[in-house]
Amino acid sequence: MNEIGLAGLGSTLASLMFLWAVAGKYFPFNLEDLLRRRFVKFTYRFYPYIHVSFPEFTGEHLKRSEAYSAIESYLMSTSTSKARSLRAELGKDSSNLVFSMGYSDEVTDDFDGGRVRVWWSSTKSESKTPTFSIRPAPQEHRFFKLTFHHRHRDTVMERYLKHVLESGKAALIKNQQRRLYTNNPNRDYDYRMLNWSHVIFEHPASFDTLAMHPDKKREIIEDLKAFKAGKEYYARIGKAWKRGYLLYGPPGTGKSTMIAAMANYLDYDIYDLELTAVKDNSALRKLLIETTGKSIIVIEDIDCSLDLSGNRKKKEEKTEEEKQKESLTGKPKEEASKVTLSGLLNFIDGLWSACGGERIIVFTTNYVEKLDPALIRRGRMDKHIELSYCNFEGFKVFAKNYLGIENHMLFETIQRLLGEVQITPADVAESLMTKTSSRGVVEDANACLEDLIQALEKAKEDATIRAVEKAKEDAIASKEEVEDGPNVEKQQSGEFCKNEKASD
């Protein structure tokens, strides 16, 4: 092209751009938009298909995409009959195989009575870009690809994908084994940087095996049932779909067993949150975001996990033993968690706590009186459940489950003794198991009940001895007080403590 030609082209382009700008300004409709749509329509003549891809990991923190999991589960039912290459995994009760689409395979799916046809394929690609980050990124990128004709765009986007996600999520819950998650202390070494790691949850506890007064049990079951069915109710009253349970009582009274029974009853996963391993409030929030719905988030022994007075303790001096350990291993003592009470309150009912929905938060403690009232007020911990020493009703549950009996001549003695001594359900369970053979068969119910009576009588004796000793100590203390007069020093220090508490 000669110089004149180039100049001509230049001026033509300039005129076109000018006209474009003028047209965009003065035309009554959006010309640019119209032309773009015409162009797209034109290209559809040659290739009328649209693709949507769903990557496995998304976001800055590479969280496994819920959409990917739901599609994977949806395709399990579709692909088994249609795909030619399948992957097999163990199903819910470890006795059946669940099949899913193999990589690089494609299946068709018909929707709307066969009017809409789509194609799904599963692909993986190796990451070729070298990464120089401290935390290596995943080497494999997996995604599902959905292909459909452009004339079905609205149906696919508005109805078909909704159907896939809903059916997939439902199938996921039905097929997937329930999981017990724990916050991952090794996340820095996990390439996916997952905050939670999990094992299959297989605890056999149920409300039938829980030794507890039947009325109390019924009340808890009703509460859980109402919660599970409460999606619309919570939406109507404008509250996040979550509920807090505080389980308190002495060790061995069944707090952990109750959580397992709740999870089995609701068919929920459990997130066992080890608060002392959480670095700070923002790490706590990240953990919360990564939990899924239909789950129970548990913080056991909450009184031991956090300085609940709200005052951080001053940095503790290292002991000689710790200093020695550090010099031997070269590793400094692990930093204490900086999670604060307000961070925890935010976790329970801050704005972030509403993401996901259908979650139960459970705190357990052996010392309810130690907890900050703000933490357990109604609305945060909606239901306070006391698990206490074994009563006769609880014992009857054990007798039925462990020995297969509902009545026995020794029941009367046991009922009397249970009214006189405090014994934990764990101890009762232990006594009833002593005569069970290694095959799990009860060899002699009578002998088991006699063992329990012995344990109860021993507990009664011990309690009497403790009471006598306590009475002696009290008598000595009051005698000393009479002889020496009121202990001024003690009183002063008592007052000092009170003042210190008041100023806290």
Ligand SMILES: Nc1ncnc2c1ncn2[C@@H]1O[C@H](COP(=O)(O)OP(=O)(O)OP(=O)(O)O)[C@@H](O)[C@H]1O
């Ligand atoms: N109420 C109960 N019903 C049935 N079994 C129980 C009950 N309480 C305790 N047990 C039995 O005792 C064992 C210990 O109970 P569990 O761990 O649930 O008690 P806990 O209150 O959580 O104790 P801790 O406070 O020490 O964690 C369980 O394995 C279970 O077999």
